[in-house]
Amino acid sequence: MKKLFLLGALFAWFTVGFTFSAGAFAQGVDQSDPQALIKTATQQVLDEVRTKAIAPDDIPRIRSIVDRDILPYVDFRRTTQLSMGRHWRTATPAQQQQIAEQFQLLLIHLYAGALAQLKPDQQIEYPPMRNAPGDTDVVVRTLAQTSDKPVEIDYRLYKTPQGWRLYDLNVLGAWLIQTYRVQFNDKIQESGIDGLIQFLTSHNQELEAGKP
Numbered sequence: 001m002k003k004l005f006l007l008g009a010l011f012a013w014f015t016v017g018f019t020f021s022a023g024a025f026a027q028g029v030d031q032s033d034p035q036a037l038i039k040t041a042t043q044q045v046l047d048e049v050r051t052k053a054i055a056p057d058d059i060p061r062i063r064s065i066v067d068r069d070i071l072p073y074v075d076f077r078r079t080t081q082l083s084m085g086r087h088w089r090t091a092t093p094a095q096q097q098q099i100a101e102q103f104q105l106l107l108i109h110l111y112a113g114a115l116a117q118l119k120p121d122q123q124i125e126y127p128p129m130r131n132a133p134g135d136t137d138v139v140v141r142t143l144a145q146t147s148d149k150p151v152e153i154d155y156r157l158y159k160t161p162q163g164w165r166l167y168d169l170n171v172l173g174a175w176l177i178q179t180y181r182v183q184f185n186d187k188i189q190e191s192g193i194d195g196l197i198q199f200l201t202s203h204n205q206e207l208e209a210g211k212p
Helices: 002-013 034-051 059-073 076-084 093-115 176-208
Strands: 137-144 151-160 163-171
Touching: 034 059, 034 137, 034 151, 034 163, 059 093, 059 163, 076 093, 076 163, 076 176, 093 176, 163 176
Parallel strands: none
Antiparallel strands: 137 151, 151 163
């Protein structure tokens, strides 16, 4: 579980990405080029940090950043569906909605803590893409400079009629969806889909109360 939450926290370099929501701000961003999209969205978050440091308990500001700089570029329902695997088909629409909401809330809490660790001079490098022309599912590689050594973070996007959308992330060799799929499957095998919902809800309540 520790690795799970570390991955979720590192997801904050861009991300925590969530349900698609087309906004006026997103319309001014080039969403036809996946690498350009990641660059722009990442830069928007870094510019926000440079403007004013972000406190991890400033949830209203975190939500504002997510709504403006993250949501327009991410298909979180796809992330949730793939993380659930075969269990998604057996969940009722109400359960699917609850899981998506609690999963998103969990990542927002983790995002809040990670945002506070971003530095105003944070540097991100973008190596050349390895994807073939015409691909509709691509990986954008980045290198986040840290005090120790660069951390490679890969973003997986797929092409939609509205432009490219992020739905998965690889940090330190672990893909977000794959990691959560194992955790979700274990919890569902143990106590069913309602048990997973209860687990996510309880953990979010603990995070809301400031418990580690």
